Amino acid sequence: MTASGSWVEAVVAAGAVPASHVPEASLGRSDLEEFTGADPVEDGELRVHPLDGTRPLAPAAVCFLDGIEQWRVVGYGRTTPIVRAHIAAAIRRRGWDRRLRTVAEAAEEVAITRLDRLPGAVRRALEAAGVRVLEFPAEDAEQPARAFAAARVEVQKARTALERRLAEGRLRVLATDEWLVVDGVLSDSAALSEHPRALGVVKSHGAQYFEGADLERALTLPDGHRTGVFRPRARGARRDIHSWYVRLWPWEGNDLLYGLLRLEARAHPDTLALAAPIAAWIRTERAPVATPDRRWDRLLYPIHDVETYLRARAPRDLTPLPASRLPRTAS
Amino acid sequence: MIERRDPPPSAPPVGRVVATEQKPATPHQFHFWTANETTIGIGAIVRVEEGRGAGEGGRVVYGVVTDGFAYSDLATPLHDVVGAEGDPAKAADSPTVRQEIRLWTAAVLRQTPEEPLQPVPLGQVHVATDVDVAQALRMDAYLGGAQPTAIPVGLYTSGGLEAPVYVDADFLLGPEAAHLNISGVSGLATKTSAVEFLLSSIFQHFPPHKGRVAAVCFNVKGPDLCFLDRPGALDDEDRRRYQRLGVAPEPFQRVRYYAPFKADGVNLNTLRTHPDLVGDVEPLVWGLREVLDYAEVLLNRDDIDAKADAFIDFLADRVVDKEFEDGFGGVHRVVTFADLERLFRSIFDGLELASRGGDSWRTHHIATIRKVRNRLANISTRCKGLVTDDGPSNDLPWGRFDDRAVYVVDVANVDPLGQDLVFARVVSQLRERLERRDLGVEAVVVFVDELNKYAPADGPETYVKKMLLDISERGRYLGLVLFAAEQFRSQVHRRVVGNAGTLVFGRMDADELATPGYQVLSPATKIKLATLPIGELMVRHPHFTQPIFVRFPRPAVLRGRDGVERYPPAADLPFEDAVVRQLVKLDRRVRPNQIKDVIADRREEDVRRALAHTRQTRPQDALAHFRKQLGGRVAAAPAAARESVPPLNPISDEPY
Numbered sequence: 001m002t003a004s005g006s007w008v009e010a011v012v013a014a015g016a017v018p019a020s021h022v023p024e025a026s027l028g029r030s031d032l033e034e035f036t037g038a039d040p041v042e043d044g045e046l047r048v049h050p051l052d053g054t055r056p057l058a059p060a061a062v063c064f065l066d067g068i069e070q071w072r073v074v075g076y077g078r079t080t081p082i083v084r085a086h087i088a089a090a091i092r093r094r095g096w097d098r099r100l101r102t103v104a105e106a107a108e109e110v111a112i113t114r115l116d117r118l119p120g121a122v123r124r125a126l127e128a129a130g131v132r133v134l135e136f137p138a139e140d141a142e143q144p145a146r147a148f149a150a151a152r153v154e155v156q157k158a159r160t161a162l163e164r165r166l167a168e169g170r171l172r173v174l175a176t177d178e179w180l181v182v183d184g185v186l187s188d189s190a191a192l193s194e195h196p197r198a199l200g201v202v203k204s205h206g207a208q209y210f211e212g213a214d215l216e217r218a219l220t221l222p223d224g225h226r227t228g229v230f231r232p233r234a235r236g237a238r239r240d241i242h243s244w245y246v247r248l249w250p251w252e253g254n255d256l257l258y259g260l261l262r263l264e265a266r267a268h269p270d271t272l273a274l275a276a277p278i279a280a281w282i283r284t285e286r287a288p289v290a291t292p293d294r295r296w297d298r299l300l301y302p303i304h305d306v307e308t309y310l311r312a313r314a315p316r317d318l319t320p321l322p323a324s325r326l327p328r329t330a331s
Numbered sequence: 332m333i334e335r336r337d338p339p340p341s342a343p344p345v346g347r348v349v350a351t352e353q354k355p356a357t358p359h360q361f362h363f364w365t366a367n368e369t370t371i372g373i374g375a376i377v378r379v380e381e382g383r384g385a386g387e388g389g390r391v392v393y394g395v396v397t398d399g400f401a402y403s404d405l406a407t408p409l410h411d412v413v414g415a416e417g418d419p420a421k422a423a424d425s426p427t428v429r430q431e432i433r434l435w436t437a438a439v440l441r442q443t444p445e446e447p448l449q450p451v452p453l454g455q456v457h458v459a460t461d462v463d464v465a466q467a468l469r470m471d472a473y474l475g476g477a478q479p480t481a482i483p484v485g486l487y488t489s490g491g492l493e494a495p496v497y498v499d500a501d502f503l504l505g506p507e508a509a510h511l512n513i514s515g516v517s518g519l520a521t522k523t524s525a526v527e528f529l530l531s532s533i534f535q536h537f538p539p540h541k542g543r544v545a546a547v548c549f550n551v552k553g554p555d556l557c558f559l560d561r562p563g564a565l566d567d568e569d570r571r572r573y574q575r576l577g578v579a580p581e582p583f584q585r586v587r588y589y590a591p592f593k594a595d596g597v598n599l600n601t602l603r604t605h606p607d608l609v610g611d612v613e614p615l616v617w618g619l620r621e622v623l624d625y626a627e628v629l630l631n632r633d634d635i636d637a638k639a640d641a642f643i644d645f646l647a648d649r650v651v652d653k654e655f656e657d658g659f660g661g662v663h664r665v666v667t668f669a670d671l672e673r674l675f676r677s678i679f680d681g682l683e684l685a686s687r688g689g690d691s692w693r694t695h696h697i698a699t700i701r702k703v704r705n706r707l708a709n710i711s712t713r714c715k716g717l718v719t720d721d722g723p724s725n726d727l728p729w730g731r732f733d734d735r736a737v738y739v740v741d742v743a744n745v746d747p748l749g750q751d752l753v754f755a756r757v758v759s760q761l762r763e764r765l766e767r768r769d770l771g772v773e774a775v776v777v778f779v780d781e782l783n784k785y786a787p788a789d790g791p792e793t794y795v796k797k798m799l800l801d802i803s804e805r806g807r808y809l810g811l812v813l814f815a816a817e818q819f820r821s822q823v824h825r826r827v828v829g830n831a832g833t834l835v836f837g838r839m840d841a842d843e844l845a846t847p848g849y850q851v852l853s854p855a856t857k858i859k860l861a862t863l864p865i866g867e868l869m870v871r872h873p874h875f876t877q878p879i880f881v882r883f884p885r886p887a888v889l890r891g892r893d894g895v896e897r898y899p900p901a902a903d904l905p906f907e908d909a910v911v912r913q914l915v916k917l918d919r920r921v922r923p924n925q926i927k928d929v930i931a932d933r934r935e936e937d938v939r940r941a942l943a944h945t946r947q948t949r950p951q952d953a954l955a956h957f958r959k960q961l962g963g964r965v966a967a968a969p970a971a972a973r974e975s976v977p978p979l980n981p982i983s984d985e986p987y
Contacts, residue, residue, distance in 0.1 A: 062426075092425055094426070097428070098425075098426060098427055098428040099427075099428050100427060100430075101427075284424075284425075284426055285426055285427070286414060287414030287415055287421070287422070287426075288405070288410075288411070288414050288423040288425050288427060288429045289410045289411070289413055289414040289423075291405070291406040291407075291410045292406040301425075301427050301429070302427050305427070305430060308404070308430070
């Protein structure tokens with residue numbers, strides 16, 4: 001990892017106009033908003049199953065993986081933004097003592113811009129700085145607003161790649177009674193989507209797999225229930241996977257997605273047998289409550305803990321400052 | 332003197348200093364966090380190193396933990412209720428333990444370099460080693476050098492590490508500062524044990540260049556100090572602590588006991604009357620001269636007037652021990668209370684006969700004379716046994732105090748007025764002798780228990796209180812050092828406590844800790860003080876910028892309670908046997924029957940007077956001296972038969 005700030009100083013010294021701006025678009029991940037469809041696996045149609053009396057799965061140890069991304073526009077070469085981004089991921093393992101300890105982590109600082117749109121001196125300074133440079137498409141470099149969105153996509157791709165690398169590394173040493181819980185989908189990774197003890201926990205529901213009565217059953221799932229297992233239809237490079245919904249908290253009085261999680265596990269007959277115990281297990285993860293995170297109704301505390309851990313170790317100068325953006329000198 | 336039993340220098344840090352805008356690090360205080368499982372606790376001494384560790388040449392800060400906090404990332408207690416669905420049992424079943432913090436507040440003990448004084452760096456925190464403790468408490472200034480003045484006071488213990496803590500003799504016994512005050516609840520604070528151990532430590536470590544030292548201990552309750560020369564029970568842990576502190580676990584080698592007689596004038600008024608031990612107890616007997624010098628002690632506030640004062644001065648200067656003509660034709664030589672009483676009677680009779688209505692004698696009003704007479708008579712009545720009406724006195728060995736000797740004055744069963752008198756006279760004598768440098772030692776530790784009784788925060792300005800104030804404020808220049816103990820420090824005169832250079836606290840009463848005198852202590856330190864185990868103390872000393880908790884071993888002397896069980900006090904002896912015992916003590920050759928023959932049919936006051944004289948003289952032949960003092964027996968002469976005188980001129984023989 002490059003020493004933070006050193007390459008920024010280099011490109012500014014080479015003529016880039018310094019900037020300090022955290023675009024609104026960097027503050028959260030985007031959800032895919034599309035209908036993809038799914039095929040029921042467990043039942044003929046999507047059905048609701050109570051979890052009463054279901055014995056929760058109780059792994060001896062569980063590893064939780066999450067990642068963070070932070071970025072800031074640190075300069076402009078003409079009108080092309082130069083973005084400094086920090087991506088990090090960590091796995092924290094929970095053992096017999098119920099405490100979380102870090103067993104793997106990785107972090108990287110990258111620069112995101114469009115090199116061929118930068119002044120020659122700035123470009124050379126950036127290339128010589130030793131920082132990994134990610135480029136957004138040439139067509140997005142024309143307009144700063146589009147460049148921000150494109151930069152964000154690049155940051156997300158870098159983060160997911162980092163998470164995937166960390167997860168796959170952990171799978172190789174995962175004990176027989178140990179599970180890996182990933183914040184997000186499994187289907188981005190072949191290794192993850194095929195592993196018998198990897199579990200994806202998806203709390204954003206931009207992608208919808210059902211419509212009509214199935215959709216109603218999925219989104220009005222009562223507290224303490226799960227849906228039947230289904231197979232999301234593949235999108236792009238995604239692998240075959242089994243998925244099902246579970247409700248952690250009663251949604252009545254809040255909204256349809258309140259306390260609603262979608263779980264992912266390998267597409268395998270064993271997953272059908274484990275769907276209920278896994279759902280019951282994830283329900284036990286409601287406590288401790290992951291407050292003060294505003295997503296606490298769907299955010300598992302261990303995932304929240306990993307995120308807190310990563311943010312505590314992230315560079316301080318990439319987080320949005322509460323101060324005003326009054327004019328300041330560029331020196 | 333420091334034995335290095337440190338962990339290796341590369342021992343990992345136990346914490347890290349943190350500072351926020353709300354809780355910044357300052358030059359006098361800092362905060363640090365540790366793992367949840369840590370050996371750090373309230374009172375622990377830590378070392379902070381600037382940078383990533385030792386050897387970087389950065390600032391080093393020593394601190395003592397004064398407060399501790401634990402909290403989790405729980406935003407509000409309600410969220411815990413929500414997570415557990417309102418069932419406390421479920422809260423314990425959550426699959427993950429919340430993130431917790433152990434955050435500690437520490438007060439700075441020392442910074443190196445000391446200048447410029449700066450906020451504590453945000454560095455690594457290490458558990459203090461022996462050497463660190465010496466540095467932190469600035470003990471390095473008096474532990475080494477050509478003339479070390481370190482006196483072991485206890486062991487600092489924390490997290491399996493322990494280090495001896497020393498106080499500076501120059502600041503404990505003068506001349507830089509002096510006096511020690513120890514507070515704590517009865518029974519649990521182990522005040523007496525702490526003083527016994529510290530005296531032992533002083534006797535063994537008092538620097539040779541500071542001369543000789545002795546202690547005078549007033550035993551004011553029970554058998555507390557009656558067995559200082561007898562070995563007590565110690566366990567292996569005590570012995571290990573003695574060894575670590577470099578103090579030999581042995582009772583005091585030279586102890587002299589003094590106790591007044593009981594009212595019978597022959598049995599000692601002490602609990603050390605077991606036949607095996609009573610031989611070491613010297614009677615404490617004072618006569619008119621000893622009392623008159625401290626007559627002010629006997630007078631309460633209402634009595635203190637110029638007239639009474641002047642009359643007492645007159646008696647002391649012009650009457651006592653001199654040939655004195657009373658103005659009515661009588662010549663007196665007043666040596667004893669009995670002589671004085673004869674003088675008073677002579678004065679009253681003379682005034683009554685000389686002129687009816689005459690009310691002055693030698694310019695002193697008869698009411699003043701009567702008042703002084705009553706007070707002096709009162710002391711000889713209330714303190715019978717201590718104050719002798721007749722006969723010589725027996726006192727502490729003024730001018731012949733031994734080095735490293737303890738003089739125990741047992742006044743536990745003496746009337747409070749007598750206790751005041753004993754205290755006032757002994758301490759005044761010590762002061763005078765130390766001023767003249769003819770006591771026999773250069774420094775004397777005076778141990779007084781129940782200080783709140785002698786120097787209360789409020790109440791009348793008694794002679795004893797004034798004297799204690801005087802010692803507190805000026806004693807350090809003389810080598811007169813006050814070690815005082817009390818249950819409630821807040822009830823002791825502020826100037827007496829305030830002048831104590833070294834303050835020691837055992838287990839404290841919570842109500843006492845709520846008084847203003849303890850505001851400087853953190854709530855956690857107060858809680859620790861309120862729950863302090865036996866054998867642990869908090870020490871404040873001029874070299875220590877913060878109070879330090881130490882443990883001390885049990886004193887190597889027999890505790891009062893155990894002593895009374897092992898050496899039960901003997902029952903009072905009949906008058907004759909008591910006299911025999913005292914004379915045999917003076918001269919082993921004397922046979923009891925000889926003595927009994929000599930004192931048979933003699934008046935007890937005559938026997939007591941002869942015995943006192945013999946005791947004071949300590950002749951070669953005690954019996955012969957005693958017999959001589961007793962004088963010849965005067966046989967009672969039979970009354971002469973009175974001749975009857977026959978009636979004159981009987982009127983008639985007739986029966987009518």
